[in-house]
Every structure is written in C-alpha cells, then in structure tokens.
Amino acid sequence: MDGSYSSDEIIPEQALAEAYGVSRTPIREALKQLENEGLVEIRARVGTFVRYPTRREVIELFQVKESLEGLAANLLAQRAPTEEIEKLQKNVQESFKVVDEDDGAAYARLVHEFHWTLVLGSKNQKLIENYDRLMNQLTYHRLVLETVSVPGRIKQSIHEHQAVVEAIIAQDPMGAELAMRNHVHASSRFVLYQPHTQTVGE
Amino acid sequence: MDGSYSSDEIIPEQALAEAYGVSRTPIREALKQLENEGLVEIRARVGTFVRYPTRREVIELFQVKESLEGLAANLLAQRAPTEEIEKLQKNVQESFKVVDEDDGAAYARLVHEFHWTLVLGSKNQKLIENYDRLMNQLTYHRLVLETVSVPGRIKQSIHEHQAVVEAIIAQDPMGAELAMRNHVHASSRFVLYQPHTQTVGE
DNA sequence: CTAGAGTCTCTTGCATGCAAGAGACTATTG
DNA sequence: CAATAGTCTCTTGCATGCAAGAGACTCTAG
Structure with missing residues (x-):
C-alpha cells in the first residue's frame, strides 16, 4: 500500500520472511489473506503481484x-x-x-x-x-x-x-x-x- | 455449513487433512480464510470452532x-x-x-x-x-x-x-x-x- | 541474424517435524 | 469430600525441506 512494489514486479515471500524475521509460512498466510481481499494476485508457481483495481x-x-x-x-x-x-x-x-x-x-x-x-x-x-x-x-x-x-x-x-x-x-x-x-x-x-x-x- | 460440527466441538485440522488426503498446511489456509469470513473461530493453541452469528x-x-x-x-x-x-x-x-x-x-x-x-x-x-x-x-x-x-x-x-x-x-x-x-x-x-x-x- | 528447442533457475505448493501453550485430569492434602 | 497443585495430552503456530512448474536464458541450427 505504501508503493514499495509496482504491479509488474513480484513480491518474494522469502524476502518478506527475512525482513520480518519469521519463516515463509506466516507470510504466506498473510499474502493469501491479501489475495482474498483483492489487493494482491498470487499466480501459482510464478509469483505474487500487487493488484491495482481496473x-x-x-x-x-x-x-x-x-x-x-x-x-x-x-x-x-x-x-x-x-x-x-x-x-x-x-x-x-x-x-x-x-x-x-x-x-x-x-x-x-x-x-x-x-x-x-x-x-x-x-x-x-x-x-x-x-x-x-x-x-x-x-x-x-x-x-x-x-x-x-x-x-x-x-x-x-x-x-x-x-x-x-x-x-x-x-x-x-x-x-x-x-x-x-x-x-x-x-x-x-x-x-x-x-x-x-x-x-x-x- | 452442513452441520457436521456444532459450535462447542473443535474441528481438528488433522482429521480434515486425512479426510481430504492432504497435509495440514492447505487445511490451515482454508480454515484461516473461513475465520476471515467469520464462519469459524480459531483460538490459538486451543482449537477451531464453528461460529454462529449472534x-x-x-x-x-x-x-x-x-x-x-x-x-x-x-x-x-x-x-x-x-x-x-x-x-x-x-x-x-x-x-x-x-x-x-x-x-x-x-x-x-x-x-x-x-x-x-x-x-x-x-x-x-x-x-x-x-x-x-x-x-x-x-x-x-x-x-x-x-x-x-x-x-x-x-x-x-x-x-x-x-x-x-x-x-x-x-x-x-x-x-x-x-x-x-x-x-x-x-x-x-x-x-x-x-x-x-x-x-x-x- | 533469427527462430526454436532445451535447460536451468526461481517461484510457490505442500508435507512434515518440533515447540509452546491451553485445558483437562489426577493425585494429594486439608 | 473439596480444593489445589502438578502433570499430561492434544491443540495450533511456525520452521524447514523438497517437489513441481512457469518463464527466462542460452545455445544451436538454418
């Protein structure tokens, strides 16, 4: 939301996990929730992207x-x-x-x-x-x-x-x-x- | 939703995982989503319960x-x-x-x-x-x-x-x-x- | 130089193991 | 018999490792 990522670059779980000092699991849960709210798009085995509304x-x-x-x-x-x-x-x-x-x-x-x-x-x-x-x-x-x-x-x-x-x-x-x-x-x-x-x- | 569980008994992740033939991880993701929608309540280290609206x-x-x-x-x-x-x-x-x-x-x-x-x-x-x-x-x-x-x-x-x-x-x-x-x-x-x-x- | 096939890397998806905590149960003591 | 302390079990929370697939990159052939 603060514009750290643009819509064409992936948000790596690994990097967020390291940044917050936790493992990928809780990061994944959070991203899944954001996907549910329509804020990010998780493409299986490709990456997670910021999603701007059309x-x-x-x-x-x-x-x-x-x-x-x-x-x-x-x-x-x-x-x-x-x-x-x-x-x-x-x-x-x-x-x-x-x-x-x-x-x-x-x-x-x-x-x-x-x-x-x-x-x-x-x-x-x-x-x-x-x-x-x-x-x-x-x-x-x-x-x-x-x-x-x-x-x-x-x-x-x-x-x-x-x-x-x-x-x-x-x-x-x-x-x-x-x-x-x-x-x-x-x-x-x-x-x-x-x-x-x-x-x-x- | 089909009434398999009442609100005073826990929904064990393990049992669901075995029932669907997967591990606990995807079950947890699904339950977390249901919690987000207000359908279940996950009490940390206690259990997951069906939640009926007041x-x-x-x-x-x-x-x-x-x-x-x-x-x-x-x-x-x-x-x-x-x-x-x-x-x-x-x-x-x-x-x-x-x-x-x-x-x-x-x-x-x-x-x-x-x-x-x-x-x-x-x-x-x-x-x-x-x-x-x-x-x-x-x-x-x-x-x-x-x-x-x-x-x-x-x-x-x-x-x-x-x-x-x-x-x-x-x-x-x-x-x-x-x-x-x-x-x-x-x-x-x-x-x-x-x-x-x-x-x-x- | 271009097109295509193959490989290789980086991503997420899932399985599994361990730890921590809540709550039930039991044993003991008054 | 009742209350309390201790333990024990069962739950979820999280870390980690491996697999599968998508896409980029390179090398080769025309």
Whole structure:
C-alpha cells in the first residue's frame, strides 16, 4: 500500500520472511489473506503481484461505497443525537477553515475523518467491516489526493458534507442517506473523470 | 455449513487433512480464510470452532443485506430490459404456483433463485462478492427454511417480489430499490421474530 | 541474424517435524 | 469430600525441506 512494489514486479515471500524475521509460512498466510481481499494476485508457481483495481472495478466499488455510506448515514440519523454527530459538525467547520487557508493535506485528513466518523457512527460492525475491505480495495487515500486538485470541487464537497450533517441532526434518515449518496456519487464522478496512472483501463 | 460440527466441538485440522488426503498446511489456509469470513473461530493453541452469528450480528447483516439488495435492484432496473428480468418474472409466476401446491421445498429454492438472479443481474462483481460473503455469514438457507412456516408470510413475500419486478420492468431504479428494501426489511422482521436455537442472543 | 528447442533457475505448493501453550485430569492434602 | 497443585495430552503456530512448474536464458541450427 505504501508503493514499495509496482504491479509488474513480484513480491518474494522469502524476502518478506527475512525482513520480518519469521519463516515463509506466516507470510504466506498473510499474502493469501491479501489475495482474498483483492489487493494482491498470487499466480501459482510464478509469483505474487500487487493488484491495482481496473477502471471498471473502481466504478463498481464506488457504487457499493455509495450504498454502504448511504446506509451509514441513515443509521446514524436514527441514532441522533450522539457525540459522533458533534464530531461531524466540527469537521465541516474545520474543513471550511483549512480550505480558506489552502491546506490540502489537512483537508485530505478531514475528508478521511468525516467518512470514517460517519461509518463508525453507524454502530453496525458488519457494515464497518465491509466498508473497511472496500476502502482497502480502492486504495482510497491515493485517489483522494488526486481529486483535491480539481478546482471548485473542494468547496462543493464540503457543502455536500454539510447537507449530510444537517439531515442527520434533523433526524431525517432518508434525507441523510440521499444526501450522502449524492455526495459519494458526485465525488466518484470527479475521481473517475481524472485519468490516473494507477487504475489502468480494462 | 452442513452441520457436521456444532459450535462447542473443535474441528481438528488433522482429521480434515486425512479426510481430504492432504497435509495440514492447505487445511490451515482454508480454515484461516473461513475465520476471515467469520464462519469459524480459531483460538490459538486451543482449537477451531464453528461460529454462529449472534442475534445482534444477524440484525446487522440484514441491514447490510437490505442495502446491497436495494442497490442490486436499482442497477438491474437501469439495465432493463434484460434476460434476468424475464427470469424474475417467471420466478414470481412459478412461486405463486408452488405455494398453491403447498410445496415448501420448491418455494425455498425459488426464493434463493430470485435473490441471486437479482444480485447477479446487477452485473456489479464487487457487489456480488460482498453479497456472497454476507450470505455465507448469515447461513441463510437455514433461516429461510425456518421462516417459510410462518402463516401468511409466504403469499405476502411473493407479492413483494412481484412489486420489485414490476418496478424493474418499469425502468424505475429508485422504485425498484425501495420495493426491494421493503421486502428484505419485512422478511428480516419475520426471521428475527422467530426464536431459533442457532443464533444465540448476545 | 533469427527462430526454436532445451535447460536451468526461481517461484510457490505442500508435507512434515518440533515447540509452546491451553485445558483437562489426577493425585494429594486439608 | 473439596480444593489445589502438578502433570499430561492434544491443540495450533511456525520452521524447514523438497517437489513441481512457469518463464527466462542460452545455445544451436538454418
């Protein structure tokens, strides 16, 4: 995930085993798990490779993301008022501030916090697990950093966040869900509009 | 999944290895994967056990199921007309027939076919993978068989299926999604209303 | 120079052996 | 009879060795 390996070079079990001071067995178990999550591809008797999602997969993942985050917003609105919601409010205020200061890194961090606060606030562990796996597959942090550069998108994005928070505070589950889905959908359009090097087309 | 092991007896790696004619290593990899999917629990140096979802987890899983199947219905409606939709239509007609004939087993099979046809028809591989994992965790077939015995539920359920199909045919994604979510929500209430031995309370 | 066959190396897949720890069982003591 | 300490067995965790296969490389022939 930190980019140590590119998709055309193999990840040798032996090297990882030596690096972590263990044998190949636990390394193999870990890689098998990563394969199961779709992050690496193990080709039998050839090697293990980093696997980047295709453009098609990114589209699919965003569709599922939209659905899951919509559910999370819905559930959180049902639980209103809670402390997570206060955190979201502060997050939106802070976001407006750092954008005025043109602090891209701080904004990326706040976006990350917003989405995770919302999902964790759903208090649905199964939803959280599914979301976590999904985000790992999206290698999301990379995409976010690419998107923040689109002019005008950031301010719009924060307003969308704000709309979500307002619906949650109003204890309007369906409104919150639709606002969140609208937001994810909009952000996915910007991510997919950008041509990037990592997510190669099918 | 076939009930060979109950939750209080260990699943010995050695026995499985001998049964399948392989060594413990590939058995361990498989069990590790099942643990990752939440189907078994591996307690270090104690043993591996079948893991049934708690009532709380069943509730959470149904919430996610509702969301994912809603998305599937939405996506399928966007693709209308397709052959999957014809299959759903025939499924509903067939369902009415077997219920009149009081054929519970055939109905359970048709329910299974309906939901999977819908999800597969979404043509979203990531959604399909998430749904598959989810259904494995629910050990769904067992729950379905328990629910068909609730009087009056079956006929109602088929009418809900019909409403979903009609919205899909009308190329109304949001209507299809809401109809599907309504159906899953209703069925979850019946499943959760029933006290069962497997899903122990938390 | 090019094409092809053969070999050789490096990879993962699996078998096996040993160690460590959890839990049950037993024996002993009050 | 009950409680406790000790041992013993059975489990998984991990290290290691070997085999099989994929792919690269080289050498030979045209």
